[in-house]
Amino acid sequence: MTYETAPWASSAARARIADVAAGLGAPTPEGVAATVRTALSDHARRFDAEGIVLYAGTNLMSPAARAVADAPVGGRPSMGWPGEKYQSGLDHLDTLEVLTPALMARLLGARFAEVRAHSATMANLAVYTAVTEPGDTIAVLPERAGGHTSHHAVGAPGVRGLRVVDLPYDAAAYDVDVPALPEFLDREGPRLVVIGASLLLFPHRVAEIAEAVHAAGATLLYDASHMAGLVAAGRFQRPLAEGADLLTFSTYKSFGGPPGGVVATDDAELAEAVSAAVFPGLTANYDIARLAPLAVTAAEILADDGAYADACVAAAQTLAAALHAEGVTVAGADRGFTASHHVALDVADLGGGRAAMDRLAEAGVYLSAIGLPWQEPGEPDRGLRLGTQELVRRGFTHDDLRRVAALVADVLLRDAAPGPVRKSAAALRAEIARR
DSSP states (O other): OOOOOOOOOOOHHHHHHHHHHTTTOOSHHHHHHHHHHHHHHHHHIIIIIIEEOOOOTTTOOOHHHTTTTTHHHHTTTSSSSSSSSSSSOGGGGGHHHHHHHHHHHHTTTTTTEOOOOSSHHHHHHHHHHHHOOOOOOEEEEOOTTTGGGGGTTTOOOHHHHHHHEEEOOEETTTETTTTHHHHHHHOOOOOOOOOOOSSSSSSSOHHHHOOOOOOOOTTEEOOOOTTTHHHHTTOOOOOOHHHHEEEEEESSSSGOSSSSSEEESSSSHHHHHHHHHIIIIIISSOOOGGGGHHHHOOOHHTTTTHHHHHHHHHHHHHHHHHHHHHHHOOGGGGGOOOSSSSEEEEGGGEEEEEEHHHHHHHHTTEEEEEEHHHHHHHOOOEEEEEEEEHHHHTEEEEEEHHHHHEEEEEETOOOOOOOHHHHHHHHHHHHHHHH
């Protein structure tokens, strides 16, 4: 059987696809089941049992949330509001559709929360659909400053037919260039301004940004996909209270729930428009099974008084300081490195972000390359982005994090062979699991 899945992909992607395809067996039910079991088992061993996962876009659900994750429920069709479903027999699941958005709104200090979007990208597209018309302009963070794909023309704004312009950015402040914002808004005339980033070390100056955006007659969206766990815990910042009109986010990452997306707002008119965009605009049936673990996760955040969020931030600060002491170039050193669970490394002198990422992956340390605000236009990603949310969930102590920093430095600065470092990473994971 030929597996030609994406002949339009890059040469690197096509090579990897061909390599994987060469190892696939016959497409019989038994053969495919065996192939899938092996792939899942190998991934679980290398990534979940032995690897040190610093990727900022992942997390683990708590045991309580995992316990209520019911995959068969996700296969049941669910269209429309409780009381007027297109299907019968779903009455008991109405509980999830009433409970979950209420919990999410309370967490975020919002009046309304739309929880049916399957991802933050879809949540963002719902906002674009609700707030803009094709041909409108939106202003977003530059890619080098963490502007996400779902903010740029290559992603959801392109699907909506929007013109996308980069906000003025102050790399030294790690934020929008607030003094330059009014003139920029007057010149470009965006209908919507999007802040919130894939790398966010320090809070946005939301109140000042919102003042300029609203004076220009535009709407402000804060994409808290990476910061949602901190925001929900009352840490880092409270975007809606500070002046943002809408908040979107992923429900995994720092939030720690199942994959999915949420839109929150205090504005009833915006909430209704977003709701209509989500259903019937962008979804018909949706995975209602997500709502059970999402509700439990929200309740846990409400109950823990910010303890998990605080631990994630403290872990990031410890890890950043340890990497700095090892001699790695850590962003934000003059400001205490980070006020979030993110850490950023500048590895331009070590081959760049992607090369450094690949070397660390060979050694069992998993993270991602990312652009940094001060890199030149067209320069490949020169940074590495680290997140501490999974390590905290797995029980890494501050001493463990210093050992992680030493392993990273062994690979990046001391040219250690990946094999021994991978064994050290696996040994550390085993030691933590035994505690």
